[in-house]
Amino acid sequence: MILPNGWEMVVGLEVHTELLTKSKLFCGCENHFGSEPNTNICPVCLGLPGSLPVLNREAVDFAMRIGMSLHCTIAPSTFHRKNYFYPDQSKDYQISQYDLPINSGGFLDLPDGSRVSIERAHMEEDTGKSTHLGGSGRLAGADSSLVDYNRCGVPLVEIVSGPDIRSSAQARAYAAELRGILIATGASDGRLEEGSMRFDANVSVRQSGAPLGTRCEIKNLNSLRSLQRAIDYEALRQIDLIEGGGVVRQETRHWDENLSETSTLRVKEDADDYRYFRDPDLVDLAPDQGWQDRVRAALPAMPAERRAGVVALLDDVTDAQLDAVEVVIDLGLEKYVHAVAEASGDASLAVARTANELAADLDNVANLTTEAFVTTVLMEQRGELSATQAKTVLAEVLISGADPRDVAAAKGFEQLSADSLGSTVASLIKAHPDEWSRYRDGDDKLAQFFIGLVMKLTRGQANGKAVIAELQARR
Amino acid sequence: MSNAITRDEVAKVARLARLILSDAELDLFTEQLGQVLEHAADMNSLDLADVVATAHPFGLTNVVREDVVIASLDRDAVLAMAPDARDHRFAVPRILGEAP
Amino acid sequence: MKSALQIAADVRSGASSANDELERTFSVIAERNEELNVFLHVDFEGARRVARDVDERVARGEDVGPLAGVPIAIKDNMCQVGIPTTCSSKILEGWRPPYDATVIQRIVAAGAVPVGKTNLDEFAMGSSTENSAFGPTRNPLDPSRVPGGSSGGSAAAVAADMTSISLGSDTGGSIRQPAALCGLVGVKPTYGLVSRYGLVAFASSLDQIGPFARTVTDSALLLEVLAGHDPKDSTSLPEPSPSLLAHLNDGVAGQKIGLVRELVEGADDSVVTAVRSAADALREAGAEIVELSLPELALTLSAYYLIAPAEASSNLARFDGVRYGLRVNAVDVTTMMEATRTAGFGAEVKRRIMLGTYALSAGYYDAYYGQALKVRTLTINAFARAYEQVNLLLGATTPGVAFKFGAKTEDPMAMYLNDVFTIPTNLAGDPALSVPFGTGEEGLPIGVQLLGPGRSEAQLFAAARVLEIADGRS
Incomplete structure (x- = not known):
């Protein structure tokens, strides 16, 4: 004011x-x-x-x-x-x-x-x-x-x-x-x-x-x-x-x-x-x-020092990211950020998942080992889980403390195998030749068009990055 | 009649100390406190600017106890000695102002 | 009257029993308490229970302790579970503490039998026991005279042969002065030697609990039991308690003892004569007597009558009618507190609360309380200087013998001046004792005062023992 x-x-x-x-x-x-x-x-x-x-x-x-x-x-x-x-x-x-x-x-x-x-x-x-x-x-x-x-x-x-x-x-x-x-x-x-x-x-x-x-x-x-x-x-x-x-x-x-x-x-x-x-x-x-x-x-690190430690992991920090960092520090969750950032190299993803998914279920965070969290985020990063699936798995792991790989398997989130994704993509290319040729000529925006179709067909189980990889391979 | 302390000051001190003094007591205390304070004037004639004040005869430091919980008193026994108690609490007539 | 030492020996050997000793005490109380007003409360039932326990333990062959079966009187400003503790004030009438003072635990653990609570000047403020809300105590040696104060009841209990020993508290002379006026040995120990936990505070930086007894030996016996570190009192000295009985007969040969001009000046002739004879007796026992002057002591009365009331004004704030004790009802809490305190406190307590409140209040702190704390420093320094030259100091305990009732009640300043010789050691925190030596007007006893540096109790007792023998008392 x-x-x-x-x-x-x-x-x-x-x-x-x-x-x-x-x-x-x-x-x-x-x-x-x-x-x-x-x-x-x-x-x-x-x-x-x-x-x-x-x-x-x-x-x-x-x-x-x-x-x-x-x-x-x-x-x-x-x-x-x-x-x-x-x-x-x-x-x-x-x-x-x-x-x-x-x-x-x-x-x-x-x-x-x-x-x-x-x-x-x-x-x-x-x-x-x-x-x-x-x-x-x-x-x-x-x-x-x-x-x-x-x-x-x-x-x-x-x-x-x-x-x-x-x-x-x-x-x-x-x-x-x-x-x-x-x-x-x-x-x-x-x-x-x-x-x-x-x-x-x-x-x-x-x-x-x-x-x-x-x-x-x-x-x-x-x-x-x-x-x-x-x-x-x-x-x-x-x-x-x-x-x-x-x-x-x-x-x-x-x-x-x-x-x-x-x-x-x-x-x-x-x-x-x-x-x-x-x-x-x-x-x-x-x-x-x-x-x-x-x-x-016996004095532990203070918030300012811890905040600086997390911010240092990020390249060009946005205001939204700063807010997310604040949540992480406030809740004392930075060990998860550090573990994921180290394993995945993607600090931005680490901050986002920690500030959103973990902060949403603080009561159960004590159940979550850094290993389990790292495993889940890596599965997402490797395309083995979609973003939505990763959130679902994490929510379950927070409650039960189970191994995320077991949770994914039990939920039927086994990745769409590269083969089945490949054949899905191939059939869609056939069905939409105009869009495909525009994509092949360099119009990257059309990738989203194909991702949308794949998601629809797989009811969201596909991984967007994996779809792009399939499209690239056929370009 | 001493002038080391005035009747108004005695009245003010009584309010601070939560005592009610009658007019006669106010007069008497003004006189008697005045005498003690006048006797104390022998101190005030000294230059003690360089003397350190002693609040305590022996300079002990850092007397602490460990952070250990010990049994509290029995509530009923404690409330039984209260002039008035209700709902497991000490009851008092209405409080006029906020604590400072 | 048997000494405490003898009672304990008899009880332990089976020559007597705790029960017999207690019943003897009760019979003297029955004979004389109505006249003298010594005990405010006698705990017949509790004392008989403790005595029975002592006797049973003796029968089982247990070592009951150095005070086995010794009846002891307690000044009514020390807390004892379930026993009325009034401080001779209407504001605490009927209050029964839910906890024991550390000294109560220590004497009971040593086998003593607390028999009841003795009268005092309200909240220990006074020098004659005339300020008790429950009537004055009379001096057993001459019931027309005061026993001194504030521990007048505890002094009278021993002087009347009700008990051999008793507990008092000394803030500005409240043990030594009544001891002198009742012909007893009274000790103000080094500040911090005896725990204050459970002693209802008058002036916390000055208060010390100490013994009354007929003999120096009994005083030392009781103080050995009382002394020692207590983790419940932050001001309790950390060192272990001193060995006193073992040094009682060390004598004073080779000691240098200072006769302090300021601790004799203004006393009655008979008192001055007694102090001089005491000096002679010490010299004859091999001490070197030097006369010295500590001019700073002249300021201590003023400092004391600001410091003690200042602390008291805060210590006595808690008597507000909310949690325990008296309440005078009113429509709002402030008026209730005022009405309660006005009805509950006597004139002397109010006077000191007023004085202390004033001395601490904005605008006057530096001139009064602050200045008094500096005089306290001067007092400590003066004593320290003296103890570089001599081992102990000698002076009078009181300006005169026991005075008549009402002699000083109209003039607070005259009453305060009665403490002029005893106050300095309280400010310094050092130990001092009063031992009977000679007599004055109408054969009434005179006490001489021995003072020493911190933790010098053993030397003080040894010197007092010399005087006790020289005075033909044992």
Whole structure:
């Protein structure tokens, strides 16, 4: 979206991601989404008097993986208490990193070549969840609320970008790329619908080149689509407000997906005095070089590197192919592309089949060996299977895990033998002498005419390339 | 009467701390907190710009536990100590504003 | 009254039984608890069960442990499964923790029999036990006087011969001061030596659990059981627990002990005299006494009364009426929290929450809390400098003997000043103990304080033992 009248939006994102540890950040309760309410609670995460937190080593590893993937500096860090009263927070303070975060000063390069700076990626604990009774089920208008502390104390990393984003599309691309990185590190499952990744967007507008405007924070956006739409809505709202003579007020806003609008959630108040101070129950965190090296050594390739690896296989890359590559990377299917490209020499076919056929049946991809996939694509490439047959075989192999050659045989997809194809082609040439002579005189377009006839006769079982080969041989 | 802290500041702090103070208590606390803060003025006369703050007596670092799940508390027992519980959750009267 | 050491020996040898010792404790409680208000809760049933278990294990020939069958009183700010834990506050009235503090597990594993929970100043905030929501504890030596605080109940339990040993917690003197006022040995261990897991926090960076006992030996016996690394407490020291009993009679020959001017200045004459006699006794036992001054200690009271309330304001936020304890109903959750906290906390707790909230709040953090943390550094440095010259330090524990009820309740600052000698070591994290030495006004006991560098408990006990003998106490 292009903003009117020379306006520019300035966006920074705060992304919270839950970490895929087995236990919570400061206690041994299970970190699990979807458990029965209040079944994953203990003295520590319930904030019982006398309980004390002890930091989860795996959470530190994940936090460092995230930081390393975002080119951050890893530095000695501390935990603070952010003090505010709220019922879903069992101690009425949140343990969070404040002035000394574990990761700071990194960047994230987006597929379009733009770079977004990362100010920090720090560790903190999640809060519990409230269910609101009465009214609309939302907080406003409820009579009372019920609190489940299962999520209280689940480890989070909050990744704060610089105010470098200039469009909602770029914000979306940033969020998508970051999601890919978080999944690649193993730190997060990236499940937006379960709230394991949540976006807050800080949005302001200004005339290009002018100083930064007052920002509003849109809270808890839980899909890429919402993120993009909310940012556009909010930028336009602020522009309308300013052009109408109004002033943007610093506040927190809520995005309503159904109404497609943001509305005021809370205005920044004097009461927002969190009295941060070092948590005296926790000690400094300063992973030494050995610890950092172990984490770095276990770091898998990031999406950008993997994307470049696939793109490098392709000659002149089209936009459509780039989209297909994105699907492959996003789904982590590039090993299939690499295997097929190596065996067949046809990277384009490898990307297309992976992005279409495998992506369509993700649930069963785990059943598919690279060997089986390579075999199927090679059978197609050699003309032993038509494109349609190859897709049918692949679909079956994905479900059953059977050998593709057996599947083809069982389906009766044994290739039309060269002999039988040859005699079919010969009879068609006889039946259409005019077209044949035009083809023989160099009109290649007529190849399609003959392929169409062969397909009709063989009910699609022939291979187009094989037909052309037969035609060429008789030219 | 001390002027280290004003009555308005005491009232504001009470709101932050979720305490309700009567007028008499506000007066008393303004006086008493003022005395403690005035006593603390002996610190403020020092130039401590070059002194590092100590939040903790001993400099332990990297105290961590392994990522192992241990048994949680029995839900019924925990909810039994709650002032109000419904549907296996802790019940509270309506929440006026969003969390920060 | 038998010592804990003797009780354990008798129970192990069969000369006595855990059950007999426990019933003796119950009979003294029955005699004196109503008058003195020492125990808020006596766990008759649970204690008898534990005692029976000890006796059965002795009968089977098992080694029950160094505290076999010893009845012990627990300050009511330590969690024990199923036993009311109130911190002497209405806000926790009726709450029964679903878990044990690490110290409870350790003493039970050593064969001790926890008999009940003792009174304290609400959330350990106070120096007289007058701030308890359940009434003050009286000093068994003179019931018109306070036992000191905040661990007044645990001190009185031993002073009244209800138990031979008890557990207290010391944030700014809450073990040493009541020990001094009740004529007992009281120890504030090195920060991190004893696990804080299950101790309801007052000021987390200062709190330590420690023993009360009549004798230095019993103190060392109990601290050996309490000390040791606990993976549930991130601030727990990683080193194994020190050997204390083995060094009790090491004496002080060749030791250099510093008599600290700032730890005597302003004390009553009788207290100053007692400290000077203690110095003489140590000198006679072969120590070299040097007088020294640590001017930084004059600042510690101010720093303490900002740091401790700041931490407390956050630690006590969780008492909000949502999950446990008191709730005062209201139409919305914010009003409910305010009503609950207003009704549930006493005046001193509110005062400290207010002070701490203010010290941390925007615009005042640097001037108050931040500055106090720097004074903390100065305190640590001052002690470190002293311990380059001497092995241990000597001073008074309190400015005077046990005072009368109401003597200081109207003036918080006067009450706070009562902690002036005990606070510095809490800020430094170092160990210190109070040992009875001489008497003052109306024959009331005086405590002298011995201080040492981190993990110097063995030397402190050896020096205290010298004073105990010199004072004719054993």
